[in-house]
Amino acid sequence: MNRTLVLNASYEPIAVVSSRRAFLLVMNDKASVLSQSDRVLRSATVTAFEPSVVLLRQFIRIPRRSIPLSRRAVLEMYDYTCAYCFKYGNTLDHVLPRARGGTNTWDNVVVACVKCNNKKADRLLSELGWKLPFELRNPEPTAAAIIGKRWKEPAWTEFTAPWQRHELKMAV
Ligand SMILES: [Zn+2]
Structure with missing residues (x-):
């Protein structure tokens, strides 16, 4: 069909x-x-x-429903693209690390490649001199739902x- x-x-x-x-x-x-x-x-x-x-x-x-946060939903929303180097990524990164109080929510989770994820570990972006090239926010439910x-x-x-x-x- x-x-x-x-x-x-x-x-x-x-x-x-x-x-x-x-x-x-x-x-x-x-x-x-x-x-x-x-x-x-x-x-x-x-x-x-x-x-x-x-x-x-x-x-x-x-x-407007909220989209449940899942590994797959995050990967698809960011099209498997590492937020830090723009190469292929298939791991999730908590921008504010969980070990430092970061939450497991849409406004704190991005896709990262293995290399960037390992490099970042439990550090803050400011400690690495890294920047996120976009603003984190909740996904638009209708658009995200059909991604x-x-x-x-x-x-x-x-x-x-x-x-x-x-x-x-x-x-x-
Ligand atoms: Zn990367």
């Missing part, structure tokens, strides 16, 4: 649904197509290209990129 990215009327990515469901949203005049694939969908009466990205016509309010492999559909990039936090540090 193929998937379609759904954008709120504000252009914020809010869901990934089956292309058939997205097609029905369009047929019912609830959404418009921003990008389509070259695959064809057929209903009893209509034949159309499968939508790849649709935009809701009306803004819908999304209840993952599905996020990487090439046709979605221009619509999801502005909502991806790790872009911030790439810009530095």
Whole structure:
């Protein structure tokens, strides 16, 4: 089954649904197509290209849930990129070390590569002369909720990129 990215009327990515469901949203005049694939969908009466990205016509309010902090959620949110050297990283680092009172919360956890993690150990960034190239904060729930492999559909990039936090540090 193929998937379609759904954008709120504000252009914020809010869901990934089956292309058939997205097609029905369009047929019912609830959404418009921003990008389509070259695959064809057929209903009893209509034949159309499968939508790849649709935009809701009306803004819908999304209840804001907090995203539980997990190893995988952090790694995906930062796209397996070390916060200190920007190379591939697959370990988590507590910016304020746990041994020094740091919490296991979104505003204190980043991805680090093994090398940087070992170097940092229980030290503070100020003791190492290191700086975080972005501000730590809680993830945007709706955007973070659909981060993952599905996020990487090439046709979605221009619509999801502005909502991806790790872009911030790439810009530095
Ligand atoms: Zn590193």
